[in-house]
Amino acid sequence: MTTSTRLTLRRFGGAAIDIGLLLVFVWGGWSLIAEPTPRVYDVLGISPCSGDSTCFRANDSFAHGWPLVILLALSAAYLVGVFIVQRGLTGRTVGSMLFMFEVVGEDLRPIGVGRAALRSLAGGIDYLPCCIPIVGVVTIAATPSRQRVGDLAAGSIVVDVRRNKSSSANGSGTEPSTPETGQRVGVHEQLPLRPPTVAAQAPPRPPGPLWDPSRQAYVLWDEANDRWLIFDASSQQWIVLTEG
Known part of the structure; x- marks a missing residue:
């Protein structure tokens, strides 16, 4: 296995950590605010969220009102804080720190909040089709600098922190x-x-x-x-x- 292949696998490992933390948070928050759907709704064939714009139903439970709004707001804050602010200012996220890589510009410096936002928005294409990163894998394999669609849009590259630290030490x-x-x-x-x-x-x-x-x-x-x-x-x- 080549160095670039190992780095690619670590990139997806880091993404799995970052997204996994969000899913754990959402699942935990949902378990706290969700209510079981009364059986009468199923008998009558109606939804407990009918006419309520701040209501969401999943399987046999639902949540509504301010608790749901707060959960959604905190989830959005996590996405912005980690993938845009933290990555833009430091080049790192929790996942990339664990897997020892950084997202930087061509000058080897953090790309900034604006370009990090562009990278995240364009990076949605990498996870097609349906949350499976086939586009990202193909793009990384096809580009000389192992860039996915988000990297190409933002002009960013991913560097191996372990290699740099090993060299400097x-x-x-x-x-x-x-x-x-x-x-x-x-x-x-x-x-x-x-x-x-x-x-x-x-x-x-x-x-x-x-x-x-x-x-x-x-x-x-x-x-x-x-x-x-x-x-x-x-x-x-x-x-x-x-x-x-």
């Missing part, structure tokens, strides 16, 4: 420093066979490793051996980058 000489501005392979950019030759009048290429979001790893051009290297976080070593 290494004290050896092989530790790749965090890239500065301009020291980064573009989201959709493919690595050339070798970097372009620098003209005499041109400024030098930025030194140090480059962060490649499509590979979720640092890459480095080996001038001595005319090849690309990739930093392997598990072994904490630079290894030859092989395509495919």
Whole structure:
């Protein structure tokens, strides 16, 4: 299993945690406010919610009035607070913290509340058909930077926090420093066979490793051996980058 495949599975694991917490909250709240439907309603063939716009029936129970309104408001607050505010400002949610990944922009910084809202709205397409994320899986597999529809709309990418922490905790000489501005392979950019030759009048290429979001790893051009290297976080070593 490749690194990108493992990260994709962790992404869906994180989403399951975030949505699961909401479902547990809604189920718990419903069990507190719901009332059993009197049998007379079934006998007469009418609904206890007839004519009540603040009423909802599920199976043999129903809830209405302010308790239902409050439950719906708290559920909406969770959705906005977690998927828009928290993710937009920090790049993380409870699920992504547990599964060690972040949602960031192409500059590797949090995407902000506005783009997080766009990502969440467009991300509804990822869970088609009928809450099964087939569209999201196909889109992630088809894009170089493993982006689903929500990511493409918001210009966001998902990065592996475990790999970054493993690299930064290494004290050896092989530790790749965090890239500065301009020291980064573009989201959709493919690595050339070798970097372009620098003209005499041109400024030098930025030194140090480059962060490649499509590979979720640092890459480095080996001038001595005319090849690309990739930093392997598990072994904490630079290894030859092989395509495919």
